[in-house]
Amino acid sequence: MCGIVGYLGGRQATPVLVEGLHRLEYRGYDSAGVAVLDGGEIVVTKTAGRVQDLRDLLVDSPATVGVAHTRWATHGVASDRNAHPHLDAGLRIAVVHNGIIENAEQLRARLQADGVELVSETDTEALAHLIAQQRADSLEDAVRAALRGVEGTYGLVVLDRDRPDELVVARNGSPVVLGVGDGEMFVASDVSALVHHTQRVVFLDDGELATLTATGYRTSTLDARSTSKVPTTVAVAADAYELGGHEDFMRKEMAEQPEAIARALRGRLDERFATAHLGGLALDPMALRAIRRVKFLGCGSAYYAGQMGAVLVEELARVPADAEPASEFRYRNPVVDPDALYVAVSQSGETLDTLAAVQELRRKGGRVIGAVNVVGSAIARECGSGVFLHAGPEVSVASTKALTNMTVSFAMLALLLGRVRDLSAAAGGRIVAGLRGLPGQVERVLADDADIARIAKRYAHARHMFFLGRVRGWPVAREGAQKLKEISYVHAEAYQSAELKHGPLALIDPDMPSVVVVPADDLVAKNIATIEQVKARGGPVIAITNADLPDGLADEVIRVPRGEPELDPILLTIPLQLLAYHTAAALGRDVDRPRNLAKSVTVE
Numbered sequence: 001m002c003g004i005v006g007y008l009g010g011r012q013a014t015p016v017l018v019e020g021l022h023r024l025e026y027r028g029y030d031s032a033g034v035a036v037l038d039g040g041e042i043v044v045t046k047t048a049g050r051v052q053d054l055r056d057l058l059v060d061s062p063a064t065v066g067v068a069h070t071r072w073a074t075h076g077v078a079s080d081r082n083a084h085p086h087l088d089a090g091l092r093i094a095v096v097h098n099g100i101i102e103n104a105e106q107l108r109a110r111l112q113a114d115g116v117e118l119v120s121e122t123d124t125e126a127l128a129h130l131i132a133q134q135r136a137d138s139l140e141d142a143v144r145a146a147l148r149g150v151e152g153t154y155g156l157v158v159l160d161r162d163r164p165d166e167l168v169v170a171r172n173g174s175p176v177v178l179g180v181g182d183g184e185m186f187v188a189s190d191v192s193a194l195v196h197h198t199q200r201v202v203f204l205d206d207g208e209l210a211t212l213t214a215t216g217y218r219t220s221t222l223d224a225r226s227t228s229k230v231p232t233t234v235a236v237a238a239d240a241y242e243l244g245g246h247e248d249f250m251r252k253e254m255a256e257q258p259e260a261i262a263r264a265l266r267g268r269l270d271e272r273f274a275t276a277h278l279g280g281l282a283l284d285p286m287a288l289r290a291i292r293r294v295k296f297l298g299c300g301s302a303y304y305a306g307q308m309g310a311v312l313v314e315e316l317a318r319v320p321a322d323a324e325p326a327s328e329f330r331y332r333n334p335v336v337d338p339d340a341l342y343v344a345v346s347q348s349g350e351t352l353d354t355l356a357a358v359q360e361l362r363r364k365g366g367r368v369i370g371a372v373n374v375v376g377s378a379i380a381r382e383c384g385s386g387v388f389l390h391a392g393p394e395v396s397v398a399s400t401k402a403l404t405n406m407t408v409s410f411a412m413l414a415l416l417l418g419r420v421r422d423l424s425a426a427a428g429g430r431i432v433a434g435l436r437g438l439p440g441q442v443e444r445v446l447a448d449d450a451d452i453a454r455i456a457k458r459y460a461h462a463r464h465m466f467f468l469g470r471v472r473g474w475p476v477a478r479e480g481a482q483k484l485k486e487i488s489y490v491h492a493e494a495y496q497s498a499e500l501k502h503g504p505l506a507l508i509d510p511d512m513p514s515v516v517v518v519p520a521d522d523l524v525a526k527n528i529a530t531i532e533q534v535k536a537r538g539g540p541v542i543a544i545t546n547a548d549l550p551d552g553l554a555d556e557v558i559r560v561p562r563g564e565p566e567l568d569p570i571l572l573t574i575p576l577q578l579l580a581y582h583t584a585a586a587l588g589r590d591v592d593r594p595r596n597l598a599k600s601v602t603v604e
């Protein structure tokens with residue numbers, strides 16, 4: 001989704017801004033632009049296309065202050081004119097903006113009635129004109145006054161031709177982070193654009209503004225109360241955002257899964273009491289026992305991970321559990337159960353629908369914790385307690401290692417909830433040992449890469465694919481279908497195996513391959529029957545399994561190691577990542593930047 005970079009200091013601004021934009025490319029965008037203050041004028045360069053296209057247009061400039069943006073079109077098509085930064089009519093104010101201004105139409109109409117000529121179709125341009133119209137003593141006050149009439153979400157940075165020594169930043173519902181350097185200040189929508197320069201950052205809260213100068217910053221609220229923000233150090237190595245010899249980030253992040261799982265488990269498993277320690281939950285055993293229901297809320301793959309979590313909680317703790325897309329939950333006036341534990345699941349911690357679900361829950365007095373990867377993110381801060389995923393930065397749009405660490409974290413949560421109830425020490429010990437064995441087992445699945453690549457190539461021509469599973473295998477099938485469609489653009493549909501005969505079986509023919517997830521559980525015979533039903537209609541079958549299947553049953557068999565059965569979904573998901581990856585590669589797709597998608601979805 002859109003990206004913001006701003007710089008103010010002693011260096012040439014343009015290279016810093018463009019480098020920052022390159023680091024934000026992974027978020028997804030369709031146009032890019034830069035504005036710098038050069039010779040007393042704001043000089044804007046922008047284009048529909050890639051950051052590389054922008055770089056080709058830029059000229060060398062001594063400017064030491066500027067703002068830059070990658071845009072993901074919302075109001076108005078992707079075009080040079082609609083790309084940010086946007087200027088006011090007097091060419092004094094430049095604005096870069098993430099988010100959506102909901103009353104943009106009214107604001108634009110009012111500006112036009114005032115005789116302002118709008119040159120783009122965007123909501124953001126209205127902000128530039130509004131800020132320029134304010135009669136205020138400072139840029140900060142002008143921004144504050146303009147924002148009073150604005151409804152919607154924004155993370156924005158404002159450059160004023162007449163105030164070359166400052167930038168003003170504001171946030172409401174769309175992240176902005178300040179980077180504190182030595183005699184220079186940075187701002188970005190994502191720490192990945194900052195960590196090469198500084199690890200000292202300040203996360204703005206919703207409703208907060210900041211004025212930056214080269215030597216520091218001050219923060220305040222929209223109603224002009226000053227706030228006190230101390231920089232925190234982000235423990236992210238700058239090379240976490242480098243490919244480090246891998247062809248792309250998805251491949252790198254899949255390969256990182258064994259170490260990411262080990263990091264998530266570190267210090268959290270307790271052999272002595274056969275349980276897990278999740279200090280961030282801030283729930284004592286009495287509070288854990290009082291939980292009568294668990295509900296996982298997330299979007300996309302985070303929702304499917306939540307579904308895997310729900311299966312784990314029901315199996316290990318025998319507490320009723322389910323998962324729901326946060327985007328549905330927030331709009332359906334949910335009945336909030338005071339005895340339930342709600343878990344907001346998010347890699348980025350910035351997904352707007354998930355954040356809104358958390359806010360709705362808190363407003364209604366629900367108990368909500370986060371399962372979040374990005375420390376300092378909006379959802380992590382809104383929840384206040386929870387489980388950090390420790391997957392490390394995830395750059396590829398398709399979530400892999402973060403998703404795996406979500407499920408690993410839910411296994412620990414389920415173990416903990418189980419052990420304060422009736423899960424025996426022996427059973428708990430079995431899960432602890434199973435979790436400890438996971439990194440090595442994932443390593444073994446990843447080593448099967450060449451065979452999975454061969455299978456992917458064989459079926460890459462398919463226009464449609466089914467992904468089938470039941471119980472533990474069902475969320476795995478859903479996640480497998482999601483991965484395939486998002487990066488390869490092959491239509492993939494997940495079904496519960498038993499539902500096949502109630503309609504979709506009609507679609508099975510030799511051109512419709514089915515991926516069938518078969519964990520080594522009590523339902524192997526049922527899954528064998530499903531495969532036979534598909535085969536009887538001429539449908540090719542790829543089985544993903546750690547069970548013993550009759551020879552020749554499926555056309556292709558991808559095997560994963562056998563561990564503790566409850567943890568099977570974690571292992572069974574890995575080959576599906578590889579299958580999607582190699583299908584996308586065989587079709588020549590840009591795996592890290594699938595069309596129309598963004599890494600972090602901060603709009604509705």
Ligand code: F6R
Nearest residue numbers: 300301302346347348351398399
């Ligand atoms: C799929 C994918 C998306 C995200 C979803 C939620 O590979 O990455 O479906 O899972 O947009 O994002 P987060 O986890 O950041 O809330």
